[in-house]
Amino acid sequence: xxxxxxxxxxxxxxxxxxxxxDRLDLTVEAGAIHGLIGPNGAGKTTAFNLIAGAVRRSxxxxxxxxxxxxxxxxxxxxxxxxxxxxxxxxLFGEMTALENILAGMHTRLxxxxxxxxxxxxxxxxxxxxxVTEARALLxxxxxxxxxxxxxxxxxxxxxRRVEIARALAAAPKLLLLDEPAAGMNPAETxxxxxxxxxxxARGVTVLLVEHDMGLVMRLCDKITVLNFGRKxxxxxxxxxxxxxxxxxxxxxxxxxxxxxxx
Amino acid sequence: MAQIDDFxxxxxxxxxxLGVNGLLALSMYVVLAIGQLSLGQAAFxxxxxxxxxxxxxxxxxxxxxxxxxxxxxxAAVALVIGAPTLRLSGVYLALATVxxxxxxxxxxxxxxxxxxxxxxxxxxxxxxxxxxxxCLALALVAFTLICRSRIGxxxxxxxxxxxxxxxxxxxxxxxxxxALVASAMLAGLAGALNAHISSFISPNEYGFDAAVTILxxxxxxxxxxxxxxxxxxxxxxxxxxxxxxxxxxRLVVNGLIIVFAVLFMPHGLLVWPIGxxxxxx
Numbered sequence: 001x002x003x004x005x006x007x008x009x010x011x012x013x014x015x016x017x018x019x020x021x022d023r024l025d026l027t028v029e030a031g032a033i034h035g036l037i038g039p040n041g042a043g044k045t046t047a048f049n050l051i052a053g054a055v056r057r058s059x060x061x062x063x064x065x066x067x068x069x070x071x072x073x074x075x076x077x078x079x080x081x082x083x084x085x086x087x088x089x090x091l092f093g094e095m096t097a098l099e100n101i102l103a104g105m106h107t108r109l110x111x112x113x114x115x116x117x118x119x120x121x122x123x124x125x126x127x128x129x130x131v132t133e134a135r136a137l138l139x140x141x142x143x144x145x146x147x148x149x150x151x152x153x154x155x156x157x158x159x160r161r162v163e164i165a166r167a168l169a170a171a172p173k174l175l176l177l178d179e180p181a182a183g184m185n186p187a188e189t190x191x192x193x194x195x196x197x198x199x200x201a202r203g204v205t206v207l208l209v210e211h212d213m214g215l216v217m218r219l220c221d222k223i224t225v226l227n228f229g230r231k232x233x234x235x236x237x238x239x240x241x242x243x244x245x246x247x248x249x250x251x252x253x254x255x256x257x258x259x260x261x262x
Numbered sequence: 263m264a265q266i267d268d269f270x271x272x273x274x275x276x277x278x279x280l281g282v283n284g285l286l287a288l289s290m291y292v293v294l295a296i297g298q299l300s301l302g303q304a305a306f307x308x309x310x311x312x313x314x315x316x317x318x319x320x321x322x323x324x325x326x327x328x329x330x331x332x333x334x335x336x337a338a339v340a341l342v343i344g345a346p347t348l349r350l351s352g353v354y355l356a357l358a359t360v361x362x363x364x365x366x367x368x369x370x371x372x373x374x375x376x377x378x379x380x381x382x383x384x385x386x387x388x389x390x391x392x393x394x395x396x397c398l399a400l401a402l403v404a405f406t407l408i409c410r411s412r413i414g415x416x417x418x419x420x421x422x423x424x425x426x427x428x429x430x431x432x433x434x435x436x437x438x439x440x441a442l443v444a445s446a447m448l449a450g451l452a453g454a455l456n457a458h459i460s461s462f463i464s465p466n467e468y469g470f471d472a473a474v475t476i477l478x479x480x481x482x483x484x485x486x487x488x489x490x491x492x493x494x495x496x497x498x499x500x501x502x503x504x505x506x507x508x509x510x511x512r513l514v515v516n517g518l519i520i521v522f523a524v525l526f527m528p529h530g531l532l533v534w535p536i537g538x539x540x541x542x543x
Contacts, residue, residue, distance in 0.1 A: 052429070078431030090426035092419050102412070103419045107431035109412040116411040117404055123411050130412075170431055 005030040011060030020046040022229040038226035081173035093152030101134035104169030157188040181212040281394035287479035287491035289448035297421035302359025306336040308468030310450025311457040332454030333447040340446035348438040370465035381464030389458035405488035
């Protein structure tokens with residue numbers, strides 16, 4: 001249970017004079033939902049982008065399942081077992097929900113260019129099987145009914161779900177979620193929370209960057225708190241909730257009250 | 263039969279242009295299909311035409327080898343251009359390919375080997391209509407198979423959102439390079455076929471005007487399916503012939519049709535995208 005899946009040590013990134021992430025050490029255990037929180041500008045999203053490969057590190061090491069991944073572009077990290085979603089949803093809007101999931105399965109679908117050109121029968125079989133699996137994934141996130149709809153015309157909450165399903169389609173070891181509850185109403189957030197529990201039950205480890213404290217406290221096994229690019233606290237939700245440094249230096253008095261009665 | 267022979271003999275040049283322009287439209291399509299803009303299709307065509315004509319005239323090389331070379335030479339140039347420009351997003355590929363056209367034109371005009379501004383003439387007619395249309399049909403079948411597969415889906419994903427495509431595990435640099443190289447090879451093939459049926463080539467045929475004409479094939483037809491650009495090429499090749507009674511005004515009408523097509527049919531004439539396997543299920 002306590003096998004480390006993601007190990008980050010001494011990770012730093014500087015943009016000109018600004019150190020956005022400063023010597024961050026972070027370990028995500030396999031099978032856990034790990035929360036990464038902090039006020040605006042704390043470096044959460046930068047840390048997230050460093051892990052996903054969208055930003056290059058200045059120093060430090062990122063290991064996934066023991067193997068270093070720094071220097072690999074985002075698409076190569078997907079093959080290593082890292083899939084992500086985006087804060088401002090990025091679906092293929094003109095494609096159907098189903099096709100979005102199929103695009104997410106890209107790295108797992110077999111068939112070289114030559115097979116596609118010379119063995120149409122085989123390609124047809126591969127694609128048929130892929131469609132079956134993609135439908136199952138849409139069903140998993142509760143969207144079987146909209147499989148044939150254009151992704152761009154789905155509701156906001158549904159688009160979030162399609163994006164999570166597309167990331168799961170890569171069969172990742174670690175799922176990186178960038179503020180999945182942003183812009184959601186309380187009912188949608190509850191449904192998201194329930195979905196993420198089921199993602200965890202599938203055996204997928206989750207690293208969650210999120211502003212919604214209620215969701216983070218309810219869902220996460222472990223929470224890391226960043227401020228000004230540095231880790232200021234780490235522990236179980238109830239430890240973070242009681243951490244004076246977190247409450248005073250970061251959350252402030254108002255939120256401290258909110259946390260006392262979740 | 264006599265009537266068919268008559269027809270073929272009268273319209274041989276026009277029919278050959280249809281086939282060649284269809285291939286050029288497909289070469290434009292491959293690049294546009296992944297959201298890139300190349301204005302070097304005419305230059306790639308010129309490279310193929312000159313490489314093949316020189317091999318035939320100077321070395322008397324066997325025709326299959328000539329055809330292979332007409333695809334490999336532009337492919338090598340595409341690799342050289344693509345390596346630095348495809349890493350960047352935006353208009354860099356368009357700029358680099360425009361420059362390629364200009365460089366090629368200057369080299370062709372100045373070089374004695376290529377016959378200078380007069381070009382090369384007396385190229386034997388080794389490419390007949392059957393070969394040209396077989397190439398076009400083969401290319402269309404290949405693109406249809408690719409479009410319906412995971413590769414076609416990945417290309418559409420790149421066209422829609424490169425960052426999301428990369429996050430889905432799609433190897434962006436490899437796809438962009440493969441598309442540019444495939445596009446250069448098709449244009450080179452079209453150039454070689456054209457050279458070996460019209461028997462004469464000159465630097466003027468591969469300038470910026472030609473590049474824009476090839477782009478307009480794809481814009482008119484639409485890039486939702488490989489058939490769109492080919493239909494666009496057929497229309498824009500036949501149109502000047504049909505408008506011949508208008509004399510000099512036909513170019514104006516030609517231009518107006520393109521403007522209206524782009525304004526009122528932004529997805530092109532053929533708006534139906536190609537169905538992927540299982541997508542209708």
